[in-house]
Amino acid sequence: MHAQHMAGHLIRRLHQVSSHVFATQTQAAGFKMTAVQFAAMDAIQSNPGADQAQIASLISYDRATIGGVIDRLEKKGLVAREVSASDRRAREVRLTPLGEKTYGPLLAVVQALQTDILSGLSEVEKEQFLSLAAKAMTPCDSNEPS
């Protein structure tokens, strides 16, 4: 069992736990939402009218996959797509009134569950972990504002 001690394996398990905590706690709060759907919604809320490729780039996501994610948000009535007047290839994405109304309470739930993802660590260790994780990601963060 060499794999257990490898970075890739540990990261896969962190991701597994993280996704599970997200799904469980958002569901308990009455939302049906995945972590990626929330990230997309968050990006759309901060950048209304951006096209799908821009949203994908903001959350480091693939152009070919974001379509499906936005499909599901659209199906829930949280976002709306509209063909851009200036570029008929592009779809401008915005939160619907329901999306706007949902975003605030949802954000509160999502912020609250973050501490549970690393429940095995103390507060200080969580800070250390997050700052190391953020640093590990910075080489590819060139296009992202804070």
Added chain:
Amino acid sequence: MHAQHMAGHLIRRLHQVSSHVFATQTQAAGFKMTAVQFAAMDAIQSNPGADQAQIASLISYDRATIGGVIDRLEKKGLVAREVSASDRRAREVRLTPLGEKTYGPLLAVVQALQTDILSGLSEVEKEQFLSLAAKAMTPCDSNEPS
């Protein structure tokens, strides 16, 4: 853009990078293999004759998903399944001779690529990160929660 600074989001991106490094470097070395397939192969190599559920548990994997992973390993001729003599529900899994021959060189490649996953961190920081990640996982290491 609140999501960027959250644990869940950072972990998702780490996983993304990790999977990408794994796929790229194993492919460059001539192997067609995903991280989970390697983890399964590693567990099978260390526990020949274990059934699928045991392998799943060893790598913190779902029983319903491991079947597909082992299917793909079987299709590549790396592992073989055999109905257990003592329990006809269970399939005992073992590496084939080709699997045995492949395992060593593959392990070397996988061990070598681990450092590239956290390429943004110094050696000391990598150690810190890995030990924090391992600690974050320990509460559930005894066995899997629901």
Added chain:
DNA sequence: TGGCATTAGTAACTATACTTATTAATTTTG
């Protein structure tokens, strides 16, 4: 201005990843 590269989005395909339900075999227990 006509052709060509680029870009936005989708489609199809592979592979996770998890849930619930089902089937089949085994074990427990009444």
Added chain:
DNA sequence: CAAAATTAATAAGTATAGTTACTAATGCCA
């Protein structure tokens, strides 16, 4: 020993996550 509970694996359904290939629209530029 038969009924009930448990367990191993699969099946079906949903949602990521990425690749390559394709269509359609745009923009460059010679």
